[in-house]
Amino acid sequence: LTEAVLKAERFIGKNLTLPILMNILLEAGDKTITVTATNLEMGIRERVPCKKGSDGAVSIPARIFSSVLQSVQDDIISLEEKNATLSLSSDSSHYVIHGVVAKEFPILPSIAHGVETSLPIEAFTSAITQVLPAVSLSDIKPELSGVYVSCDGGIVKVAATDSFRLAERTLFLKEEKKAPFSFILPQRTAHEIVRCFSGEGDVDIVFGDNQVSFSSGPLFIISRLIDGAYPDYQQIIPKNFSSYIHIGKNDLISAVKGAAVVSSRLNDVTIGFDEDKVEVMSVNPEVGKTNITKKAKVNSVGKISFNYRYLLDGIDVITGNKVSIGLQNENSAVLIQGTEDQSFLYVLMPIRAM
Secondary structure, eight states, rough: OHHHHHHHTTTTOOTTTTGGGGGEEEOOSSEEEEEEEEEEEEEEEEEEESOOOEEEEEEEEEEHHHHHHOOOOOSSSSEEETTTTTEESSSSSSEEEEEEEEGGSSSOOOTOOOEEEEEHHHHHHHHHHGGGGOOOOOOOSGGGGGEEEEEEEEEEEEEOOOOEEEEEEEOOOSSSOOEEEEEEEEEEHHHHHHHHOOOOEEEEEEETTTEEEEETTTEEEEEEESSOOOOOOGGGGGOOOOOEEEEEHHHHHHHHHHHTTTTTTTOOEEEEEESEEEEOOOOOTEEEEEEEEEOEEEOOOEEEEEEEEHHHHHHOOSSSSSEEEEEEEEOEEEEEEEESSSSSSEEEEGGGOO
């Protein structure tokens, strides 16, 4: 119950004109307690098994109830509702929490006649995790402030871009003949999906009416979507390269982090490369300079500069031990992928071309 309430607490609203949104809804049924929360933009509902009980419901302040549950040291608790007041008892504790009648709590919407599909939980949440760093934090282009999910046939693509970098993960459906669909998931909802869903099994996705829902077992999440058309980002993914760098993932990460220590306020590092090595350099007139050399396989000679934070965001989430970087020149976007698993790609603009 504590875990379900902690999840629900992240979905509550802070609207002073609707204080009920700072509550959660508890509903007791046949050996289950259902915990519900919403901020009207997204909502969560989770069923928790209990040993016994009768039907009843009450809406209570989420943060107070969460704090109470975390303070109780006993494993077993009893809950009783009377006149919109909840009594919580254990072997060593007793609390009385004043609530609101259940009918005052907003009903979570449902999606009628939506497009349905399902994906493995682990694959979907890892895809979101990989692309989230590339989500735009600016409101100038609202459509870029979320995660783009699209399906065409049996292929699902999860993507994000802030115009400086692009991250995309490709997933494959069990059913190949699926009607095309796409939606833009708000960043906050995407974070909560990663936090709330885990383990084996599939997550069922229903999309329609500018809403999308995700469910697996006892857990259900619904969210509004971001309006707007997502840009046709496929055309900016580089296809032709004059240079390639193949390097160990951990070697590149350690070199970039080392050079970043003395980088300027632009967060810039320069990667120089020739036949058998990569040299990551950084110069800061106020601090000093550094260069770190790592072995690599390279087919030409050159150099290119990046925002080291953006570069690490892409490399960190690549699976496998080796990284491949394809580039055309020092002013063109590069394509970064794992050499062992190319289902994830990361496109990054050089710092001088931003």
